[in-house]
Amino acid sequence: MFEKSSWIRLPRNVVVGHDVLDDAVEVVADVHLAGRPLVVTSPTPKEVAADGLVAQFEEAGHDPVVTVVEEATFSSVEQVLAAAEEADAGFLVGVGGGKAIDIAKMAADELGVGFVSVPTAASHDGIVSGRGSVPEGDTRHSVSAAPPIAVIADTGVLADAPWELTTAGCADIISNYTAVKDWRLANRLKNVTYSEYSAALAEMTAELLVDSAGSIKPGLEESAWMVVKALVSSGVAMSIAGSSRPASGAEHLFSHQLDRIAPGKALHGHQVGVGTILVEYLHTGENGDWTAVRDALDTLDAPTTADDLGITDEEVVEALTHAHEIRDRYTILGDGISEEAAIEAATRTDVI
Numbered sequence: 001m002f003e004k005s006s007w008i009r010l011p012r013n014v015v016v017g018h019d020v021l022d023d024a025v026e027v028v029a030d031v032h033l034a035g036r037p038l039v040v041t042s043p044t045p046k047e048v049a050a051d052g053l054v055a056q057f058e059e060a061g062h063d064p065v066v067t068v069v070e071e072a073t074f075s076s077v078e079q080v081l082a083a084a085e086e087a088d089a090g091f092l093v094g095v096g097g098g099k100a101i102d103i104a105k106m107a108a109d110e111l112g113v114g115f116v117s118v119p120t121a122a123s124h125d126g127i128v129s130g131r132g133s134v135p136e137g138d139t140r141h142s143v144s145a146a147p148p149i150a151v152i153a154d155t156g157v158l159a160d161a162p163w164e165l166t167t168a169g170c171a172d173i174i175s176n177y178t179a180v181k182d183w184r185l186a187n188r189l190k191n192v193t194y195s196e197y198s199a200a201l202a203e204m205t206a207e208l209l210v211d212s213a214g215s216i217k218p219g220l221e222e223s224a225w226m227v228v229k230a231l232v233s234s235g236v237a238m239s240i241a242g243s244s245r246p247a248s249g250a251e252h253l254f255s256h257q258l259d260r261i262a263p264g265k266a267l268h269g270h271q272v273g274v275g276t277i278l279v280e281y282l283h284t285g286e287n288g289d290w291t292a293v294r295d296a297l298d299t300l301d302a303p304t305t306a307d308d309l310g311i312t313d314e315e316v317v318e319a320l321t322h323a324h325e326i327r328d329r330y331t332i333l334g335d336g337i338s339e340e341a342a343i344e345a346a347t348r349t350d351v352i
């Protein structure tokens with residue numbers, strides 16, 4: 001008897017374009033969210049977008065409240081839960097980069113209320129995903145959470161954000177190449193659940209972005225448009241998979257380990273981009289596709305070396321040799337690679 005079942009949870013409204021932030025009240029009404037909005041944001045996105053959004057909700061008689069989070073931690077989730085309880089919030093609106101959106105998403109999931117995602121930077125593919133990524137001690141959890149009911153991605157805001165945030169988003173997409181390779185490997189060797197549809201979508205998203213790399217330029221709203229569409233598509237791949245597998249493999253474990261070893265030095269997307277060069281080398285060898293990955297990152301102005309990331313050679317080697325310890329996720333790293341192998345990979349690829 002066939003007994004398999006799966007849930008694919010996706011956003012209802014994905015609104016992308018120029019000045020769409022002005023339509024927030026309408027978007028919220030369209031998905032029937034009711035009650036007091038709790039706006040979850042972080043310091044810069046508050047000024048860039050959340051203050052204006054709050055004024056809009058006030059004008060519409062929604063009586064919004066705001067809470068500002070500083071870090072992507074479980075204690076930030078607790079802070080938001082307490083604020084929501086105190087305000088008796090009807091739904092949550094996450095305004096910011098990956099940090100604010102992840103925290104709002106997880107808190108809304110815990111509360112069982114609706115969540116609206118308002119990215120202020122095209123810097124990560126968690127904008128629509130049903131995941132939250134949170135460090136805790138020596139590990140980093142990829143937490144399941146309901147995806148946003150609605151996404152409001154204002155391309156004017158995204159294009160005005162610092163260019164390096166957009167290049168970080170591009171690199172987060174390029175990492176799908178190695179993430180999918182790791183996923184297929186884990187499926188073959190460890191029988192990990194695998195979805196060909198999800199993997200194909202994740203790979204195609206990276207392919208389309210790389211094909212357009214030459215026309216993605218700073219300050220152009222059309223470029224923000226192309227990148228955010230790719231980020232949405234990659235998030236949908238995660239929702240189809242029911243895990244971050246199509247968008248997060250060994251290159252992400254490397255980045256998560258760097259967050260512990262060299263905190264605050266570089267953006268998530270930039271770290272995973274450099275990780276993708278290294279992991280592609282490990283998958284395909286000296287004459288493999290890592291040069292194409294490096295060239296694509298270079299064309300997009302994204303970092304390709306330890307120097308570009310502002311980290312030391314030793315930190316790269318330490319992150320690569322300890323990446324497999326981040327979580328129980330089988331990748332090309334297996335149960336860890338030796339220091340010699342890490343130095344070889346990083347040297348051959350000119351990362352160090």
Ligand SMILES: NC(=O)C1=CN([C@@H]2O[C@H](COP(=O)(O)OP(=O)(O)OC[C@H]3O[C@@H](n4cnc5c(N)ncnc54)[C@H](OP(=O)(O)O)[C@@H]3O)[C@@H](O)[C@H]2O)C=CC1
Binds near residue numbers: 044131161
């Ligand atoms: N759930 C998922 O599926 C995924 C989750 N992630 C997670 O997302 C995070 C990475 O996202 P990222 O956006 O890089 O990190 P942050 O949210 O930390 O944002 C990066 C920086 O950009 C600033 N910023 C945001 N918007 C603007 C703007 N419009 N103008 C100027 N500055 C701005 C932030 O300000 P401030 O300091 O004030 O916040 C912050 O300093 C990681 O925690 C990662 O694990 C990544 C991919 C997928």
Ligand SMILES: O=C(CO)COP(=O)(O)O
Binds near residue numbers: 133134141247
């Ligand atoms: O960053 C991610 C995808 O780009 C997801 O990260 P996690 O695997 O930690 O959830």
Ligand SMILES: [Zn+2]
Binds near residue numbers: 125172248252268272
């Ligand atoms: Zn990522």
